[in-house]
Amino acid sequence: MSLHSVSVAGVVVREDGRVLVIRRADNGAWEAPGGVLELDEQPEAGACREVLEETGLQVEAVRLTGVYKNMARGVVALVFLCRPVGGEERTSSESVEVRWFTRSEIESHMTEAYAVRVLDALDLEAPPVRTHDGRRLLREPTASGSGIAS
Template sequence: MSLHSVSVAGVVVREDGRVLVIKRADNGAWEAPGGVLELDERPEDGACREVLEETGIKVETERLTGVYKNMKRGVVALVFRCRRVGGEAHTSDESVDVRWFTRDEVESHMVEAYAVRVLDALDAGEPQVRAHDGRRLLN
């Protein structure tokens, strides 16, 4: 039986449409804050915890916006659109920068496999199910 890792991420959307992103400490990539879901927590709670740990921003989830599988690593990510309810942005051990990106900045600064998570959360459609190789979407 193969094993999969489950991760969660929160796409925090501000009133002006900008989204909260971090520059990861381990690889320098811009991504929505997120990480591994713990065994004893609900996905929504895990997304809120990860955003708070990595950015200092307290959030509430609004809805699931997508399920994404990294086919090379066997990681399934559940991504939630969130809204800010408190806190002040700061870096952490896992983030070297925290910013509020526009849609255009997401498209130009993020790898496709991670940008699409943010773009799907910005769109009002149904949750998406997508596969990728860590950089590009797979059809």
């Protein structure tokens, strides 16, 4: 039986609409802060912990905004819309830069597989389920509006 890894990420949105992103230390990619969900951890708490660890900001999870699977690596990611509630921005061993991106910066600086997580959080009311190969989406949600890929 194969095993999957579960990750969580927080799409943190400021009052001005800008979104918190990090430049990862391991590969230099821009992404929403996130990481592996611990075995004894609730998903929302894991997303908030990861944001704090990677950015120094305390956040509150508002709602689940999507479920994403990296088919190449077997990682299922749960993404949550979050709002900042405290702390101070800083980098960490996992993030070499912390910034607040506009929508156009998200679209131009992030790979499709990670930009869609942020854009879904900003645009959709129902969480979609999407699959990707680590860079590109493999299929879109069904036209039924359910947000679930068949």
